Amino acid sequence: YPIPKRRFRAYFYLEKYNCLIEIEGGIWNQGRHNRGYGYASDVRKYNDYILAGYKLLRFTSDDFLQITKNEYYPKEYVKSTLEKLINPNEYK
Numbered sequence: 055y056p057i058p059k060r061r062f063r064a065y066f067y068l069e070k071y072n073c074l075i076e077i078e079g080g081i082w083n084q085g086r087h088n089r090g091y092g093y094a095s096d097v098r099k100y101n102d103y104i105l106a107g108y109k110l111l112r113f114t115s116d117d118f119l120q121i122t123k124n125e126y127y128p129k130e131y132v133k134s135t136l137e138k139l140i141n142p143n144e145y146k
Contacts, residue, residue, distance in 0.1 A: 062099050064076050064103070064110075065077045068136065071109060071136045071139060071140055072107070072108055072109060073108065073109040073110065073111060073136055073139060074103055074108045074109070074110050074111070075110075075111050075112075075113065076096075076100070076110065076111070076112045076113070077112075077113050077114070077115055077118045078096075078112060078113065078114050078115065079114075079115045080115075081114055081115070100112075109136075109139045111132070111135060111136070111139075
């Protein structure tokens with residue numbers, strides 16, 4: 055899932071859904087993702103993903119840990135979200 059002339063990669067690629075998953079780290083300690091330069095870079099990266107035809111889901115690192123533990127965001131939530139991305143007209 056590379057983007058031509060860009061050197062970044064998403065955390066996960068779900069081929070069945072053509073969906074990239076990004077995990078935002080450092081949100082509570084003024085990390086890269088929520089300071090000026092890093093935030094601006096991320097916005098451009100996400101736009102590049104979408105313009106290249108990918109769907110995109112973003113999670114905080116806390117959320118992702120809960121997903122993997124099947125506590126806060128059950129895996130069914132992720133699956134239903136992906137289904138909505140694939141078949142948006144069924145959920146209007």
